[in-house]
Amino acid sequence: MEKTAFDTYLETAGTMIIEYAPKVAAALVILLVGFRIINRLVRLAVRSMAAHRMGSDLAPFLGSVIGIGLKIMLLFTVAGVLGIDVASFVAVLAAAGFAVGLALQGSLSNFAAGIIIVLFRPYRVGDWIQVPGEFFGQVEEVQIFNTVLATPGKKTLIVPNSEVISGVVTNYSRKGHIRLELTVLMGYAESFPRIKAIILESLRGIDLILQDPPPQVGIESYDSHNLIIAVRPFVRPDDFWLATFAVNEAIKAALSANQVKMAYSEGVELGDIGN
Incomplete structure (x- = not known):
């Protein structure tokens, strides 16, 4: 067959x-x-x-x-x-x-950038950094192609490594402390040495504020109705936002307790600060 x-x-x-x-x-x-x-x-x-x-x-x-x-x-x-x-x-x-x-040239450049980051370590896991593009957050992980950041608002940012090394990286954790950039308005009729002493005393009562380096208080500039007082205490990077709120609250309470008057934007008359 x-x-x-x-x-x-x-x-x-x-x-x-x-x-x-x-x-x-x-x-x-x-x-x-x-x-x-x-x-x-x-x-x-x-x-x-x-x-x-x-x-x-x-x-x-x-x-x-x-x-x-x-x-x-x-x-x-x-x-x-x-x-x-x-x-x-x-x-x-x-x-x-x-x-x-x-x-995949972009991915390969991200891979090469990842090797550079790991070798030279401009930042590590746990550091608070700001990378090009104004991305700010705490480093959670350095991956092969990306760096993962967690913002203070608990958002996750996945930044390509090539973008990280393409510009200036600001590491807020490298020194172990960071300076708060705060301002307070002071009426021209008030005594600056007195206001400075009140502010410094209020800062001493906040545990989050570091005394070494010591806090700095000085006249930053002159406004039409107020002196702009710069308040520059140092804190640990992880305490940045908690310390910011605590300092503002403590200064407000101290100025109110000492009956410091301030010029409001509605006019030039001095008014009391409430509790």
């Missing part, structure tokens, strides 16, 4: 299944087990680096790089099990990588 084309195709398919099924099954097992092992190895590496005080920003970054490298090696291993010519596979992968690299 003559074989039909269908029988020929069926026989060929059966032969291929018998020949390649074990290879495909082995490749799948290696792939699945390999990914699990790599993930565990990366977690162990991150913990080991953290235990050796490499920094909470450097360890996750290096862990991601190690994970990517091991996964690429795993893919080469799987290709060899399937009988694919690794040399040809590498050539094809290089060509594809070149094409992808051209299409």
